[in-house]
Amino acid sequence: MRRIFTTLFLIILIASSVLAEVPKQDPIPKIKPILEQHCFSCHHDTKRSAGISLKNIFMGINDTKALMVHDGKVWMNVVKQIQSGEMPPRTEPRMTQQEQDTLVKTINEILYSSLSANNPGRVVMRRLSHSEYQYSIFNLVGVSYDAEAKFPSDGSGGAGFDNFASTLFLTPLKMERYYEAAEEIMDEVNAKPELWRKLVPQTYTESIWQRFVNWVSGLFTKIDPSEGAIKQAAEVIVPFASQAYRRFLTPEEKQKLLTLFRKVYEGSDPDDRYSIAIKETLKAVLVSPNFLYRYEEEQPVPVDHPYPLSNFELASRLSYFLWSTLPDKELFEAAYRQDLHDPAVLNRQVRRMLQDPKARRFAESFSTQWFGISQLQENNPVDPGRFPELTPSLRNAMYQEVVEYFYYVLTERGNFLDLIDSDYTFLNEELARHYGIEGVNGSQMRKVTMQNRNRGGILGMGSVLTSTSLPLRTSPVLRGKWVLEEILGTPAPPPPPDAGELPEEASSDKNASIRDLLVLHRSKPACAGCHQKMDPIGFGLENFDPIGRWRSSYGDSPIVVTWDTLPSGEVFSNPAQLKKILVTKEDEFARTLSEKMFVYAIGRNVGFTDELYMQRMIKNLKQNRFNPEKLIIELVNLEPFRYKVNDKTEKFKVAGK
Numbered sequence: 001m002r003r004i005f006t007t008l009f010l011i012i013l014i015a016s017s018v019l020a021e022v023p024k025q026d027p028i029p030k031i032k033p034i035l036e037q038h039c040f041s042c043h044h045d046t047k048r049s050a051g052i053s054l055k056n057i058f059m060g061i062n063d064t065k066a067l068m069v070h071d072g073k074v075w076m077n078v079v080k081q082i083q084s085g086e087m088p089p090r091t092e093p094r095m096t097q098q099e100q101d102t103l104v105k106t107i108n109e110i111l112y113s114s115l116s117a118n119n120p121g122r123v124v125m126r127r128l129s130h131s132e133y134q135y136s137i138f139n140l141v142g143v144s145y146d147a148e149a150k151f152p153s154d155g156s157g158g159a160g161f162d163n164f165a166s167t168l169f170l171t172p173l174k175m176e177r178y179y180e181a182a183e184e185i186m187d188e189v190n191a192k193p194e195l196w197r198k199l200v201p202q203t204y205t206e207s208i209w210q211r212f213v214n215w216v217s218g219l220f221t222k223i224d225p226s227e228g229a230i231k232q233a234a235e236v237i238v239p240f241a242s243q244a245y246r247r248f249l250t251p252e253e254k255q256k257l258l259t260l261f262r263k264v265y266e267g268s269d270p271d272d273r274y275s276i277a278i279k280e281t282l283k284a285v286l287v288s289p290n291f292l293y294r295y296e297e298e299q300p301v302p303v304d305h306p307y308p309l310s311n312f313e314l315a316s317r318l319s320y321f322l323w324s325t326l327p328d329k330e331l332f333e334a335a336y337r338q339d340l341h342d343p344a345v346l347n348r349q350v351r352r353m354l355q356d357p358k359a360r361r362f363a364e365s366f367s368t369q370w371f372g373i374s375q376l377q378e379n380n381p382v383d384p385g386r387f388p389e390l391t392p393s394l395r396n397a398m399y400q401e402v403v404e405y406f407y408y409v410l411t412e413r414g415n416f417l418d419l420i421d422s423d424y425t426f427l428n429e430e431l432a433r434h435y436g437i438e439g440v441n442g443s444q445m446r447k448v449t450m451q452n453r454n455r456g457g458i459l460g461m462g463s464v465l466t467s468t469s470l471p472l473r474t475s476p477v478l479r480g481k482w483v484l485e486e487i488l489g490t491p492a493p494p495p496p497p498d499a500g501e502l503p504e505e506a507s508s509d510k511n512a513s514i515r516d517l518l519v520l521h522r523s524k525p526a527c528a529g530c531h532q533k534m535d536p537i538g539f540g541l542e543n544f545d546p547i548g549r550w551r552s553s554y555g556d557s558p559i560v561v562t563w564d565t566l567p568s569g570e571v572f573s574n575p576a577q578l579k580k581i582l583v584t585k586e587d588e589f590a591r592t593l594s595e596k597m598f599v600y601a602i603g604r605n606v607g608f609t610d611e612l613y614m615q616r617m618i619k620n621l622k623q624n625r626f627n628p629e630k631l632i633i634e635l636v637n638l639e640p641f642r643y644k645v646n647d648k649t650e651k652f653k654v655a656g657k
Contacts, residue, residue, distance in 0.1 A: 027106045028064050034099050038088045039078075054078070065110050072111050072608030079104050080490060084588065085568035086533065115612050120306050120643040123604050126294045127168040130154060131365060133292075135325035135358075140244055142195045143185050151177050159596050161369050163320070165603035170292070182286040186279045200236050200278055229274055233261050237281050245290040246319075246326055247312035247335075253290075257281055294320065298646050306643045311335035314642060318349065321601045321636070323358040324365060341642060347633050354629055360407050367406035370596050371486065373399060373463040382546050383471040389434070390466065390547045397431040397445070398463035398548070404445050405458070409628065416593055416626040417586075420487065421579040422456035424449045434462065436550055453576040454550070459483070459541060460575060462548030469546035476514060476538025483537045488585060489592035492530040514554075515539060515561060536564035540578035590621040597631065602640050613638050 035054060043054040052074060057067040068075050081087035082100055095103070128136060130147040137145045152174055155167040189195045237257050242248055249257075265277035285291060296313045309317065312327075315335040319327040327335065331349060339345045353359060368374040376399050382390060404426035409418050427448045432440035435455065440448060450456060458464050468478045485491040542560050545551045553559050563573040572578045582589075594617035595606045606614065620634040621627075635641060 027110055028058070031103055031106045032058055034095070034103050038092065038095055038099075052077075068107070068110055072611070075107055075111060076608065076611065079107055080588070080591075084488075084490065084585075086490070089532075090567065090569075111608075112611065115609060118306055118639055118643075119304075119609050120640040120645060121602075121604060121607060121610060122645055122647050123602060123640075124165045124647060125296065126163065126165040126603050127170055127292055128294065129163045129168060129324075131361070132163065132320055132324050135323070135361060136244075136291075137181075137185060137286075139325045139328075140240070141185060141189050141199065143188050145181060145185055147181070150181065159370070159599040159605075160372065161366075161600050163365075163600065163603055175287075178287050178292060182283040185286065186283050190275065190279055196275075199240065199282070200275070202232065229265055229277075230258055230262055233265075233274070233278060233281070234258060236278060237261060237285075240282055241285045241290075243326060243332075244285050245288070246294075246316040246332075247310075257284065260284055296644060301646065303646050306639065306645050308341060308643050311338050311340040314340050314346075317601075317641060318346075318353070318636060322350070322353045322362050322632070323356070324361040325358065343637055346636060350633050350636060351629065354411060354632070359411065360403070363407035363410050364403045366597070366600055367402055368399065369600075371402060371458060371464055371467075372482070373402060373467050376463050376467060381467050381471070382469055386472055387547050394430055394434060394462075395466075397428050397434075398461065398466065400428075400445050401426050401431060401461055402458065402463050404447075405461070408447065411628075414627050414629070416621070416628055416631070417583055417589070418457065420457050420459070420589065421453070421583045423451075423453055424456055425461065431462065434547075434549060453579070454543065454574060457579055459579055459582075460544070465541065465544045465548035466546065472546070474514065474542060474544070474546050476535050476542060477531070478538070479541050480534030480536065480538030483582070484533060487582065487592060488588040489595065490533075490588060492533050495530065514542065533567055536566050537578065539564045540572055541575055543575060586622060586626075587618070590618040590626070593621065593626075594618055594631075597635060598640075601635055610640065613640060 035058070039054050043052050057064055057071075078087075082095070082104060088094065130151055133151075134145055134147040137143055137147075152171065154162055189199060234254075238249060238254055241253070241257060245253075261277045261281045264280045265273050268276045289295065294316055296309060299307050301307050308314075312332075312335045315327040315331045318340075319325060319331055330352070331340075334340050334345060334349060340349070368376075376395050377392070380390060380395065384390070406419070408426070409416060424447055426445045427435070427437065427440050428443050428445050429441050430443070432438070432448065437448065437450065437455075440446070454460055464482070465479070468482045469475055470478070481492060540562050542562050543550055543552070551560060562575070562578075563571075565571050566581065570581045572581055591614065594614050598606055598610070598613070598617065616638065617631060617634055620631055624630040
């Protein structure tokens with residue numbers, strides 16, 4: 001497999017001019033006989049195993065290469081299945097190594113010759129997610145506002161992340177909540193002197209004598225009694241709005257805000273009108289689309305013509321990627337100096353930001369959404385009557401285990417492979433007791449080294465094990481499906497309509513195990529293909545009960561049997577051995593990790609035209625032993641992170657633009 005990927009990387013690293021060159025020799029005759037022998041019997045228009053037909057594009061007068069490029073993601077999946085050893089299935093004749101090499105190399109040559117290394121793809125304008133809004137408000141004014149509880153829920157898209165651009169639309173109800181939030185936030189700031197003084201260091205007060213002088217002077221000449229207040233207010237409003245908008249204000253924006261201040265100031269009670277006018281103006285900033293949306297200016301260039309983001313826009317992308325909030329002073333100053341596109345400067349900022357405590361926000365947001373446990377603290381996945389031990393405090397400890405573990409891997413351990421297998425985790429006394437681990441006292445989460453390797457890594461964590469269980473029992477299907485999708489990136493096809501379901505509870509036959517039920521279920525021809533991929537992995541985790549405790553039997557009987565064989569031929573007999581196998585599947589895990597982080601950082605799905613970028617990230621991971629910092633630096637230097645194209649479908653424009 002390494003030899004295959006080495007060939008692939010050599011292809012990708014060829015200069016773009018060479019990649020764009022059509023091969024002189026037609027490559028189709030090299031692969032058609034191999035596909036005919038090993039693939040067409042199952043993947044044709046009539047049978048379409050796994051919903052895929054490969055045979056049809058090789059028939060007729062159409063341009064086969066063009067059709068392959070059009071269905072590029074399907075053919076990339078073909079390559080992935082061949083490399084993993086899952087296709088052809090073990091029941092069919094195996095490909096020789098030469099056939100496998102020829103097929104993979106030729107498909108990749110056809111696909112990559114169509115790709116361009118300077119297409120950043122489109123990203124629609126993104127509204128702040130709830131967590132981004134919450135952190136931005138905190139960094140602006142020091143108020144902890146629970147946006148998740150007070151705003152209508154947002155959907156998640158792409159790889160399941162809440163910052164996915166196309167799902168962050170603005171409804172009338174959401175806008176109403178933003179107005180209410182701005183009122184509540186500024187009232188709290190105004191009521192707390194320590195917060196108000198940070199925003200408004202000096203209060204403008206017009207003395208009674210000054211009012212008299214202005215009145216007398218006004219009898220002879222026209223004067224502006226608001227001039228002094230406006231001048232002082234500008235020193236508060238302009239920096240605040242610049243920070244909130246994540247860029248310098250235009251003259252028009254500055255004038256609009258100061259005009260609003262003047263209007264409120266002149267119409268308010270003279271005794272407190274300065275504070276009232278400041279508060280109302282800052283509220284207007286908090287409901288402006290310039291704050292609520294991560295607006296990126298469109299340049300007067302043709303559609304699909306890439307151009308670099310402004311330095312302030314790049315700073316904003318970087319800060320919301322790694323901190324879920326506004327750029328800080330140093331990042332803002334780097335943008336002001338116009339040197340953030342310099343790789344040395346950009347890389348230095350990434351290193352600094354990862355060492356900042358705010359990077360824990362990225363660790364929490366990315367890991368809990370990737371692993372599907374973001375709602376574990378609020379929602380109990382299992383039946384509380386059957387499993388009363390799963391208390392809210394235990395669920396919180398399970399959640400924190402994932403966050404602390406990922407943050408440690410990100411900032412100290414420096415190897416993402418530890419997510420699959422390690423000899424440590426993070427526990428407090430309650431969670432350690434739940435796992436049967438002694439010697440951990442107190443409520444504080446701390447790193448604990450374990451002799452037993454069944455637990456280390458996310459596959460041994462109670463949060464994932466509980467979230468992939470049914471309310472009354474474990475589900476090898478759900479657990480196996482989770483590993484295929486979230487770790488290996490090789491999801492099984494959806495079940496056929498007549499697949500049927502297993503019972504929620506164990507069988508009435510007390511001697512029948514979950515394995516017995518699944519063996520019966522996958523005896524159906526329509527179910528066998530998918531379950532042969534999912535079930536072995538799930539069986540390997542059956543030593544963990546529905547809430548993640550270790551077990552050796554299902555109650556009194558029968559004994560838990562975790563021995564099984566993966567479709568690619570590896571044999572294991574316990575979770576530790578299963579993890580040792582999974583951690584060797586670096587190609588699959590590197591792609592999954594790269595795709596997940598790309599979607600989180602960019603805010604859109606990975607398309608086939610992003611394949612060159614994916615390969616750069618995968619290569620970076622494998623060359624640097626899955627180092628988190630190096631992967632993130634690679635990602636932020638990619639064209640999709642630093643460039644954009646105009647979106648011809650985007651209708652909404654920020655007010656004033």
